Amino acid sequence: MIRPIQLPFYAKLCFSLLILICFAFIFCLGKDIITPVLMAFLFAVLLLPIFSFLKVKLKFPRHIAAAFCVLLFAAFIVGILVFISYQVKDIASDFDTIKKNINAFIIEIHKFINENFHVSIGEQKKYLDTVTKDSVKNSNASIGSFIISLSDLLLDCTIIPIYTFLFLIYKDHFILFLAKLVNKEDHTKLKDILSQIKVSINNYIVSLILEMIIVSVLTGLGLYIVGVKYFILLGLITGILNLIPYIGIAIAGVITLFASLTGTGETSIIISILIVNVIVQLIDNNLLVPLIINSKVEINAFVSIIGIIVGGAAAGISGMFLAIPLLAILKIIFDRIESLEAWGYLMGNHVPRKFTWRIRRAKAEN
Structure with missing residues (x-):
């Protein structure tokens, strides 16, 4: 019988860090x-209960059940986008009012x-003209990057439903693959x-x-x-963008301030909107996230923040969204x-009540 090799702690640590670096490098290279x-x-894991219900309870064929789940999820997303587009069309009809209120607010x-x-108004306008000229110089590069990002988004919107459909179809195939990678005595642990x-x-x-x-x-x-x-549209947009850590709520605040100019350009309304966003964020960060999110994934805040920052640096907004479930x-x-x-x-949020080092005293030698 072959005995397992017992490695010292520093060797295990080096191997663990090396594997982590390799995975991070592969992810950044093929993000x-x-x-x-x-x-x-x-999305496939989220739709799995519906897929199992259709396949087991209603006796749907595997391919039809998977296609129905994907179409149902796509219809839900499209419904939200259609509602938002109709509301945005109404906001666009108030563009003249928005322009007028923006000018009044700037004054x-x-x-x-x-x-x-x-600072005189002339000096302020001179400074704004300088900033505008600098931004115009970089507009071509910004437009080019926007077009590339838009094309990547359209490609992802096409390929993700296909991947989700394939994940649902080949669920058992992937599970058997994982079972073949481990020893039979570890199948219970794998399950x-x-x-x-x-x-x-x-x-x-x-x-x-x-x-x-x-x-x-x-x-x-x-x-x-x-x-x-x-207010209904702006509340929905804020809730959706809040799914993006850190920058989502900032984008929602800018959109809300812009849309508020359809009614009036008074500073008091803008201050009130900022107060509403701050209060909602305080409730979200101090009540909703600890009770709803952290209690489910059991990841401490320190690791979550680092994971979100690393995910954002590696894959942008998608990486920030994927950070928490991958850490879980x-x-x-x-x-x-x-x-x-x-x-x-280390990744968990288990805080011990008290921890003390126990030092055993060595017996005195003769």
Whole structure:
């Protein structure tokens, strides 16, 4: 019988870090291919209960059940986009009012700066003209990058449903592949890992949807109270963009401020909108996220922030969205592998009540 090789701690640590670096390098190198696959995997896990219900309970063929799940999910997304497009069309019809209110708001800003910082309006306009000229010089590069990003988005919108459909069809095939990679005595552990990954991803995505709904309702209600037009649309946009960590709420705030100019350009309305966004974010970050999100994925805030930053640097917004579920999957795997259990504990949010070092005193030699 071959005995397993016992490696010292520093060797195990080096191998773990080397594997982590290799995976990170491969992801950064092939992010345009890997990111849609991971997004499709998350959507497939989310749709798996519906797929199983159609296939087992209603006796649908595998291909028809998978196609129905994908079409149902696509119809849900398209329905939201259609609603938003109709509302945006109404906002576009108020473009003249928006332009007029923007000019009035800019004049108020000029007067405020002139009165409080003693900078003349002419100097302010001169500075704005300089900034505008510098931005125009870089407009060609910005337009080119925008076109590339738009083409990548359209490609992802086409390929992700196909990947999701294939994941649902070949679910059992992939599970058998994983079973062939491990020893038979570890099949129970593999089954436990896969079931926990399924539960964790489902809980995470459902929690995100619930958080999105609550943020949308709170924002829409707050905007309605302060008298903002199109409060339903702006609340929905805020809830959707809130799914993007850090930058999503900033983009939603800019859109809300812009849309508020359809009614009036008064500074008090803009300040009220900022107050509503701040209050909603405080409720979201201090109440909704700890109760709804963190309780499901069991990842501590420190690891979550680092993961989101690394995901954003590696794959942009998609990487930021994928960071938390990927960390949750890694934690589940680490918790069930004895040699990696310490890393799973490091990623978790288990805070011990008290920890003291126990030092054994050596017996005095004669």
